[in-house]
Amino acid sequence: GSGEALAQPSWWRDGERQRLLAIAAEATPRYVYHLPTVRAQARELKSLAAVDRLHYAVKANTHPAILRALAAEGYAFECVSPGELEAVSVAVPASVPLLFTPNFASREDFERGLATRATITLDALHPIEHWGELFRGREIVLRVDLGRGLGHHEKVRTGGSGSKFGLPLEQLDAFLRHADAHGVTVRGLHAHLGSGVLDAGHWGEVFGQLASLAERIGSIAFLNIGGGLGVPSHPGEAKLDIAALDAVLRQVKAAYPHYQLWMEPGRYLVADAGVLLARVTQTKGKGSWRYLGVDTGMNSLIRPALYDAWHEIANLTRLDEPATGLFQVVGPICESGDVLGSDRRLPEPQEGDVILIAQAGAYGKVMSSPYNLRGETEEVVLDA
Numbered sequence: 498g499s500g501e502a503l504a505q506p507s508w509w510r511d512g513e514r515q516r517l518l519a520i521a522a523e524a525t526p527r528y529v530y531h532l533p534t535v536r537a538q539a540r541e542l543k544s545l546a547a548v549d550r551l552h553y554a555v556k557a558n559t560h561p562a563i564l565r566a567l568a569a570e571g572y573a574f575e576c577v578s579p580g581e582l583e584a585v586s587v588a589v590p591a592s593v594p595l596l597f598t599p600n601f602a603s604r605e606d607f608e609r610g611l612a613t614r615a616t617i618t619l620d621a622l623h624p625i626e627h628w629g630e631l632f633r634g635r636e637i638v639l640r641v642d643l644g645r646g647l648g649h650h651e652k653v654r655t656g657g658s659g660s661k662f663g664l665p666l667e668q669l670d671a672f673l674r675h676a677d678a679h680g681v682t683v684r685g686l687h688a689h690l691g692s693g694v695l696d697a698g699h700w701g702e703v704f705g706q707l708a709s710l711a712e713r714i715g716s717i718a719f720l721n722i723g724g725g726l727g728v729p730s731h732p733g734e735a736k737l738d739i740a741a742l743d744a745v746l747r748q749v750k751a752a753y754p755h756y757q758l759w760m761e762p763g764r765y766l767v768a769d770a771g772v773l774l775a776r777v778t779q780t781k782g783k784g785s786w787r788y789l790g791v792d793t794g795m796n797s798l799i800r801p802a803l804y805d806a807w808h809e810i811a812n813l814t815r816l817d818e819p820a821t822g823l824f825q826v827v828g829p830i831c832e833s834g835d836v837l838g839s840d841r842r843l844p845e846p847q848e849g850d851v852i853l854i855a856q857a858g859a860y861g862k863v864m865s866s867p868y869n870l871r872g873e874t875e876e877v878v879l880d881a
């Protein structure tokens with residue numbers, strides 16, 4: 498195997514290998530999504546007793562089968578663009594609640610959002626100050642910047658100085674004046690500090706901070722404490738402690754029982770459910786470096802290039818063979834940054850071997866690009 502196994506069990510290691518090899522034999526590169534894993538993750542978060550409503554942050558993976566599966570698990574949906582609202586509207590029943598949480602969206606984007614049933618989140622003065630009449634008579638959500646960010650990489654922190662998200666608290670009074678002048682009611686408060694957070698405690702702090710703001714505002718019914726629930730990716734990294742999260746949220750909810758608690762996770766629901774299958778094209782030695790080339794790279798999965806993200810990599814053809822060296826796993830894209838994994842301990846590769854890149858269900862396909870005109874990466878769904 499890869500010799501760098503995670504503590505977490507994974508569906509692809511335990512019993513699905515033959516099925517994945519058959520899928521790769523038809524074509525590569527391909528994303529494969531395992532719906533039982535999506536459902537299991539969805540149910541785990543549904544067990545959080547203090548949470549009144551869970552939204553799936555659609556940006557992580559917009560495949561219609563995943564949207565349908567999560568709607569069936571009782572999830573609402575959080576969308577950030579008219580395109581995401583459209584994709585969700587097509588896939589899920591009209592009774593499912595939607596949130597529209599765009600950032601630096603145009604007036605036209607808001608007009609399109611307002612034409613749907615979505616509850617709109619504003620995170621700046623500009624829309625309420627300049628386009629206030631659009632929201633007249635509406636109940637809206639206000640996203641605030643609590644002054645700090647968190648996350649697995651600087652580029653995914655969405656709070657504090659240097660982050661473009663959220664209304665700074667010093668503009669809160671001005672926002673409320675504009676809202677009042679336009680007959681707009683601020684019914685919810687929202688904060689999302691960042692993505693890939695493994696510390697359960699911070700969501701309790703966010704709820705507490707939003708609750709004390711809500712006491713000042715008076716019209717608030719629900720507090721959306723965002724998503725950001727991380728999954729361990731590096732070998733040895735500990736899983737987010739869901740029991741601890743449950744305890745923390747129950748505690749803050751008991752202190753402020755009059756506010757509904759909403760969350761909007763993306764990654765946690767879909768990351769482990771997806772793998773990217775690729776095929777070995779060539780190997781190359783260069784000085785002391787050994788390169789293992791596969792038939793897709795940053796065009797399919799940009800996370801390693803963009804965030805130095807770690808995705809476990811396994812040679813599925815040789816899962817039981819011992820590692821023979823350290824490999825740089827690279828794609829065919831004309832960029833030195835086109836690396837899927839550095840210094841990976843893998844068995845001796847041969848042209849045609851199937852390589853599996855794990856934890857590719859979140860922010861994989863949705864962030865892919867046509868760069869170098871490599872073509873779209875297909876997606877395959879396993880329903881059972």
Ligand code: LLP
Nearest residue numbers: 554689692693724725726761762763764860
């Ligand atoms: N809510 C808001 C307002 C967000 O901005 C995000 C993610 C989420 C919820 C869902 O976060 P999650 O639970 O998935 O961490 N492309 C990056 C992640 C960017 C996340 C953007 N916002 C990555 O691949 O790590």
